[in-house]
Amino acid sequence: MADRLSQVAGHLNYPRGLLAGQVAIIxxxxxxxxxxxxxLFANEGAKVVISDVDAGKAQEVAKSINSAGGSAIAIPGDLLNDSYIEELVKKAAEFGNGKLHIIVNNAGFTWDGVLHKTTNKQWDTILALHCGAPFKLIRAAAPYFRVKDGEPRNIINISSTSGLHGNAGQANYAVAKAGITGLTKTIAKEWGPAFGVRANTIAFGYILTRLTQAKEEGAFVTTPDGTKVALGIPGAQQAARGKGAQGEQHVDIPLRRPGTATEAASSILAVASPLFGYVTGQTISVTGGRNI
Ligand SMILES: NC(=O)c1ccc[n+]([C@@H]2O[C@H](COP(=O)([O-])OP(=O)(O)OC[C@H]3O[C@@H](n4cnc5c(N)ncnc54)[C@H](O)[C@@H]3O)[C@@H](O)[C@H]2O)c1
Structure with a gap:
């Protein structure tokens, strides 16, 4: 995919990649x-800031990008901690020699519950992570986006079909993922006119990652106060997902399969790239056609 885009980029006179010289926080x-x-961003010439609560994994990703000839730095930390957000922007701007061009607000986990059993903590944590943290990160990075240096600036917020259509058992996540679309459009309207900042939302459908694997795999995250939250979807629910009358799978998805992480990430690269230079304020569904 990256190779194909590089060829396209060549025609557009971006010989060092679609994102050459840009600094991106993901x-x-x-x-x-x-x-x-x-x-994918690093392949296209971006300097990439790896932000994640899991320090070991963040270091591994940065290391593999650097050893493949790209440029990355790991700045690990918990986005539910305000002081980490300030630190992230400060260190990222140092890494970028005083510039930041792209923020992808992608971090997240789900903490599901039927509406009448969802606790305040479940509600507050998921809204804080999927809406509060992106807002605080964008606000902290404002001095690097409200600039007129002729270079592109891009904010991509990650949403979900749960935010666009609702989803039983995900009141907190659905509200948070709907909210982020309003934040995106507001940025497009506030920072587009004077500074040319583009802001778009990408809403994913069913992508194969830890978030959607069977809960029985035992993955969990720990919130700042030490609460362990199990990750994934109960196996039975996963097996029943999109099953047709004859037992065929994913009948709710026109492409009849979940997406891969690479396919999902490719859409983020596409939106960040100059190929989407006149697209802003949009919510782009990357779902294999689900929900059309
Ligand atoms: N996988 C899907 O089907 C799907 C569908 C719709 C939307 N999404 C969204 O896509 C985004 C990426 O999810 P994914 O599927 O790659 O899941 P994932 O679990 O594989 O990756 C999420 C990453 O976010 C990090 N993270 C979680 N909480 C954090 C915190 N407090 N501070 C810093 N980092 C934190 C995790 O450590 C993990 O590395 C999420 O926003 C998710 O809601 C995913």
Missing amino acids: TGSGQGIGAEAAR
Whole structure:
């Protein structure tokens, strides 16, 4: 994919890649869609900041990009911690020699519950992570985006079909992922006119990552107060997902399969690239056609 885009880029006179010379913060890039986006961005000439609560994984991704000839730095930390957000922007700008061009707000996990059983903590944590943290990160990075140096500036917020259509058992996540679309459009309107900042939302459908693997795999995250939150989807629910009358799978998806992390990340690269230079304020569904 990156090779094909590089060829296109060649025709457009971006010989060193679609994102040559740009500095990008990608949150949640220790694994999954974020890690793939980091690799694709680096392939296209971006200097990439790997931000993740899992320090070991963040270091690994940065190391693999650097050893492949790209440029990356790991700045690990928890986005639920305000002081980390300040530190992230400060260190990222140092890494970028005083410039930041792209923020991808991708980090996240789900903490599901039916509406009448969802606790305040479940609600507050998921809104803080999927809406509060992106807002605080963008606000902290404002001095690097509200500039007129003729270079591109891009903000991409990651949403979900749950935010666009609702999803039983995900009241907190659905509200947060709907909210981020409003933040995106507001940035497009506030920072587009004077500074040319583009802001878009990408809403994913079913992508194969830790977030959607069977809960029985035992993955979990720990919130700042030490609460362990199990990750994934109960196996039975996963197996029943999109099953047709004859037992065929994914009948709710026109392409009849989930997406890969690389496919999801490729759409982030596309939106960040100059090929999308006149697209802003949009919510782009990357779903294999689900929900059309
Ligand atoms: N996988 C899907 O089907 C799907 C569908 C719709 C939307 N999304 C969204 O895509 C984004 C990426 O998810 P993924 O599927 O790659 O999941 P993932 O679990 O593989 O990766 C998420 C990353 O975010 C990091 N993270 C979580 N909480 C954090 C915190 N407090 N501070 C810093 N980092 C934190 C995790 O450590 C992890 O590396 C998320 O915003 C998710 O909601 C995913």
